[in-house]
Amino acid sequence: MSQSHHDESRRRFLRAGLLGVAAAPLGAALVSRQAQAQDDMPQLTEDDxxxxxxxxxxxAAEAGGARTEGANCANCQLFTDRDGAEWGPCSAFPGKLVNRNGWCSAWVEAS
Ligand code: SF4
Incomplete structure (x- = not known):
C-alpha cells in the first residue's frame, strides 16, 4: 500500500468518525423532542x-363483545409506543394518548 493511499484511507476514516460524532447529539435531540411532544399530549377520554x-x-376488560380475546392497545399495530409507558400514541387518535390496557374497535393485531 502506498503512503498516499494510506493517508487517503486515514482521512476517510477520520471524516466518517467526525460525522458520526457530529450526528449523535442531533439524534439524541430528536428522540428527546419526540418524547417531550408525547409528554405534552393529552390523554384520550372515553367521552371524547x-x-x-x-x-x-x-x-379492555370493559369492552363489549366485539373485542377479540386478549386484544388491547399494547398489542395493537396502531399503538406506536413500545417502551412500556402506561399511555402512548395511537394513530387512530392523532394528538392523544391512549392507555396501553385500553381497546377500541379499530384494533389490529401487531405483527
Ligand atoms: S387503534 Fe384502538 S386498540 Fe389500537 S391502540 Fe388505538 S385505541 Fe388501542
Whole structure:
C-alpha cells in the first residue's frame, strides 16, 4: 500500500468518525423532542366523540363483545409506543394518548 493511499484511507476514516460524532447529539435531540411532544399530549377520554365512535375504553376488560380475546392497545399495530409507558400514541387518535390496557374497535393485531 502506498503512503498516499494510506493517508487517503486515514482521512476517510477520520471524516466518517467526525460525522458520526457530529450526528449523535442531533439524534439524541430528536428522540428527546419526540418524547417531550408525547409528554405534552393529552390523554384520550372515553367521552371524547372520536373515542365513542370507535367504542374506546381505558380498560379492555370493559369492552363489549366485539373485542377479540386478549386484544388491547399494547398489542395493537396502531399503538406506536413500545417502551412500556402506561399511555402512548395511537394513530387512530392523532394528538392523544391512549392507555396501553385500553381497546377500541379499530384494533389490529401487531405483527
Ligand atoms: S387503534 Fe389500537 S391502540 Fe388505538 S385505541 Fe384502538 S386498540 Fe388501542
Amino acid at each position: 366523540p372520536a373515542a365513542q365512535a370507535l367504542s374506546y375504553v381505558h380498560d
